Amino acid sequence: MPVRPRRTTTALAAAATTAACFAAATIPATPALGDDSRPVRPPQTVHVSGLLTLTNANTGEYAATGDLEGTWTIPPTRAQDYYNTPTTIIQKGTESFRGCLVAGTKRCGTLNSDYISWTYLRENGRLISGGCTHAPTGGTRGFVGVRGLIVMADTPVGDEVNTLYQGEVILDAMPEEGRKPVPRVDATSTATGAAASVQTATQSC
Secondary structure (H helix, E strand, C coil): CCCCCCCCHHHHHHHHHHHHHHHHHHCCCCCEECCCCCCCCCCEEEEEEEEEEEEECCCCEEEEEECEEEEEECCHHHCEEEEECCCEEEEEEEEEEEEEECCCCCEEEEEEEEEEEEEEECCCCCEEEEEEEEEEEEECHHHCCCEEEEEEEEEEECCEEEEEEEEEEEECCCHHHHCCEECCCCHHHHHHHHHHHHHHHHHCC
């Protein structure tokens, strides 16, 4: 019977090298998006307004009603003084809102922001007026990639303080904040490794 010619190691190595080059040329090198990546949505500007009611002075918690419904927390421990006298206080700090945006579209999660505030007091310590500017810096769930600007005004009403807020929340302003790239094994090294395995296997035949 005729003898079947054996495939040489050199031929197999050449074929594997060709496959490696083909794989490197056809597989894109850009990273894949993980299963937790979010679909890209165009930025959406939503005008908001409402009322904050102080519920816990020690922790700086306010009940938010209106277009934002939930708990707004301005921790006193995170406030830094710019200027502080018995009648004028200017501070900056970080804060968070946990709840839902219900104006136009419903988004829920945690919204983080930086703020600067100013307070004017009478000599007896009673409030004359106050205000603050809040710049969202991102968040979780429905507030991932959020930006915007919210202003608040404090007005004394008897022994209480009336805090109104209004501004703009820009949803999905920075959508890349919610997209986490998953490292992909380099196609060239993978194909080269496969070629080496094929070569080793043929040598042992």
